[in-house]
Amino acid sequence: MGDFQSPIDIGELYMVRNQHPLWIGLGLLSIFFHIWLIFSGLVPSLIARPMHMALALPWIFIFLAKNEIQRYLGFILTSLGILSCLYIATNEPLLSEQYGFISGWEQILISGLLILITLEMARRTVGWPLPVIALLFLIYGLIGHKVPGEFGHAGIPVNSFLGTLIITEGGLWGKLTGVSVSIVAVFVIFGAVLNAGEAGQGFMNIAIAAAGRLTGGAAKVSVISSALFGSISGSASANVASTGMVTLPAMRRLGYPKRIAGAVEAVASTGGQIMPPLMGAGAFVMVELTGIPYNQIILAALIPAFLYFVTIWFGVNRYARLHDLKPYDDQMLPEVAIVIKTSLFFFIPFAVLLTFMYLGYTPQFSAAIAILSASFLLFVDINLRFDWRKTRSRLAHAAVFSGQQVATIASIILCASLIVGVLGITGLGIKVTSTILTLSGENLWLALILTALACIILGMEVPTTAAYVICVSVAGPALIDLGLKPLLVHLFVFWFALLSTITPPVCGGVFIAASMVGENWLKVAGSAMTLGMGLYIVPLAMVRHPILIDFGSSPFESVLIAIQIAIGLALLSRGIIGSQRKISRLLFIFAGFIVTFIQLN
Numbered sequence: 001m002g003d004f005q006s007p008i009d010i011g012e013l014y015m016v017r018n019q020h021p022l023w024i025g026l027g028l029l030s031i032f033f034h035i036w037l038i039f040s041g042l043v044p045s046l047i048a049r050p051m052h053m054a055l056a057l058p059w060i061f062i063f064l065a066k067n068e069i070q071r072y073l074g075f076i077l078t079s080l081g082i083l084s085c086l087y088i089a090t091n092e093p094l095l096s097e098q099y100g101f102i103s104g105w106e107q108i109l110i111s112g113l114l115i116l117i118t119l120e121m122a123r124r125t126v127g128w129p130l131p132v133i134a135l136l137f138l139i140y141g142l143i144g145h146k147v148p149g150e151f152g153h154a155g156i157p158v159n160s161f162l163g164t165l166i167i168t169e170g171g172l173w174g175k176l177t178g179v180s181v182s183i184v185a186v187f188v189i190f191g192a193v194l195n196a197g198e199a200g201q202g203f204m205n206i207a208i209a210a211a212g213r214l215t216g217g218a219a220k221v222s223v224i225s226s227a228l229f230g231s232i233s234g235s236a237s238a239n240v241a242s243t244g245m246v247t248l249p250a251m252r253r254l255g256y257p258k259r260i261a262g263a264v265e266a267v268a269s270t271g272g273q274i275m276p277p278l279m280g281a282g283a284f285v286m287v288e289l290t291g292i293p294y295n296q297i298i299l300a301a302l303i304p305a306f307l308y309f310v311t312i313w314f315g316v317n318r319y320a321r322l323h324d325l326k327p328y329d330d331q332m333l334p335e336v337a338i339v340i341k342t343s344l345f346f347f348i349p350f351a352v353l354l355t356f357m358y359l360g361y362t363p364q365f366s367a368a369i370a371i372l373s374a375s376f377l378l379f380v381d382i383n384l385r386f387d388w389r390k391t392r393s394r395l396a397h398a399a400v401f402s403g404q405q406v407a408t409i410a411s412i413i414l415c416a417s418l419i420v421g422v423l424g425i426t427g428l429g430i431k432v433t434s435t436i437l438t439l440s441g442e443n444l445w446l447a448l449i450l451t452a453l454a455c456i457i458l459g460m461e462v463p464t465t466a467a468y469v470i471c472v473s474v475a476g477p478a479l480i481d482l483g484l485k486p487l488l489v490h491l492f493v494f495w496f497a498l499l500s501t502i503t504p505p506v507c508g509g510v511f512i513a514a515s516m517v518g519e520n521w522l523k524v525a526g527s528a529m530t531l532g533m534g535l536y537i538v539p540l541a542m543v544r545h546p547i548l549i550d551f552g553s554s555p556f557e558s559v560l561i562a563i564q565i566a567i568g569l570a571l572l573s574r575g576i577i578g579s580q581r582k583i584s585r586l587l588f589i590f591a592g593f594i595v596t597f598i599q600l601n
Contacts (some may be wrong), residue, residue, distance in 0.1 A: 027399030171421030230272010568596030
């Protein structure tokens with residue numbers, strides 16, 4: 001479904017295993033390892049990254065095994081994988097002197113094992129499409145010299161091809177894996193520690209307090225809570241499953257149509273991945289691929305993300321008028337004292353995180369300090385009472401959830417790293433760039449449409465982060481050659497990679513939301529596409545008005561353009577979600593496009 005495994009999928013496993021000392025211990029080991037890397041100084045990549053993979057293997061092959069046969073094979077694959085990773089890590093000085101050329105049967109065997117195990121990790125985590133795409137790229141790398149025409153390559157010796165992928169930083173242990181090790185894992189741990197305590201309820205309570213009494217209040221609570229939670233979850237499906245367990249029953253109890261309730265949750269949860277300050281894993285991958293500082297990326301992403309949620313807000317208002325969507329009643333609203341107490345459980349760690357980042361510390365160091373503050377909060381409840389039994393359960397949950405989620409993301413990124421490695425070795429990315437420029441006739445908007453279609457198609461069955469990495473690797477240079485700034489290109493591709501979560505035929509967020517409300521998924525998808533039209537329009541508006549992402553350097557102009565686009569989106573929402581005559585709707589839609597894309601200066 002193009003996304004990470006949701007907490008609902010793994011919830012039953014937790015019921016049985018999250019108190020088992022083995023998994024708690026392994027989760028704690030993963031936490032300590034990744035935090036230790038931050039404070040230990042420079043650890044060679046061929047040590048840190050293979051150990052990252054080694055720690056992920058038991059979770060994918062044993063913990064998430066669905067039956068005894070998978071578990072038995074998982075023990076074998078885990079053992080072989082750990083031995084192979086240890087070989088790379090312990091022989092790092094020797095391997096670095098081979099300059100990407102493997103020698104001897106044992107290195108060929110280890111290379112083959114690591115590739116096959118990486119493909120199987122991805123298959124068990126997100127299904128067949130991602131590993132199949134990676135396998136096709138690998139086959140191309142081996143036999144691409146037999147491909148006629150410009151898409152063939154000159155031929156690469158097997159020892160050099162495998163060596164570049166396995167014993168250098170050009171493939172499996174490349175920059176993407178480095179992001180997973182040094183940044184993504186730490187923020188996943190941060191999110192797990194937050195959610196193990198009262199912070200998750202704090203997100204929900206503050207959303208209810210802010211929007212519960214408004215028209216369509218239950219839907220707006222879903223929008224706010226999903227924006228808050230989704231930024232740290234890194235997964236639209238996980239967001240639907242987590243916040244949806246509270247918001248969807250509330251909407252149904254108040255009489256919201258099933259398709260609208262499911263659509264609101266799916267669309268709002270999708271937006272969490274474009275919402276600063278964390279943006280799931282995407283912001284940190286963007287930092288590594290562009291070389292642009294993290295604080296500049298989140299400032300650039302801020303106003304477009306705000307416009308996306310404003311568009312959902314407009315849509316909810318339209319549906320509220322059409323279907324008389326009710327707000328929360330007084331019995332459903334939390335007490336003010338409860339809201340304040342629970343909000344402190346996420347406000348304090350976030351304040352620590354943002355303060356250290358503002359002071360100039362790296363995101364990973366800031367996250368490590370924030371994890372420490374969030375860990376202390378696991379020892380008390382909302383009444384500041386200490387309960388060792390509850391604390392122990394929370395620590396166990398944080399450890400197990402951290403280990404499993406770090407492993408899940410690692411398996412996706414490791415597989416994507418193989419693809420990026422082959423692109424670099426064979427020069428295929430340059431050839432695809434040339435093809436895009438040729439097909440588009442060097443017309444920017446046609447090139448954008450081709451790139452957007454590639455993102456949507458790839459994102460149907462590949463997780464968002466992987467779809468973004470692959471698309472930006474092959475299409476990004478073409479868009480940059482046509483005059484777009486690198487950051488704009490990356491944001492454009494990242495937004496369109498998210499479209500697959502709400503766009504049929506494969507839309508992971510919609511599938512989960514539809515199953516939770518018991519509605520036909522196509523009906524939910526139809527409403528989701530109308531509510532989430534900002535995901536289709538805002539990236540194009542960013543290209544039309546590049547000042548929109550220059551909030552850091554030109555805040556006044558950026559806000560003015562944002563107001564113009566917001567008016568256009570409101571008109572589009574009025575036209576697309578309406579009961580008026582068809583001619584009126586078409587006029588609203590036409591006016592919306594004009595206002596959104598016209599250049600006023």
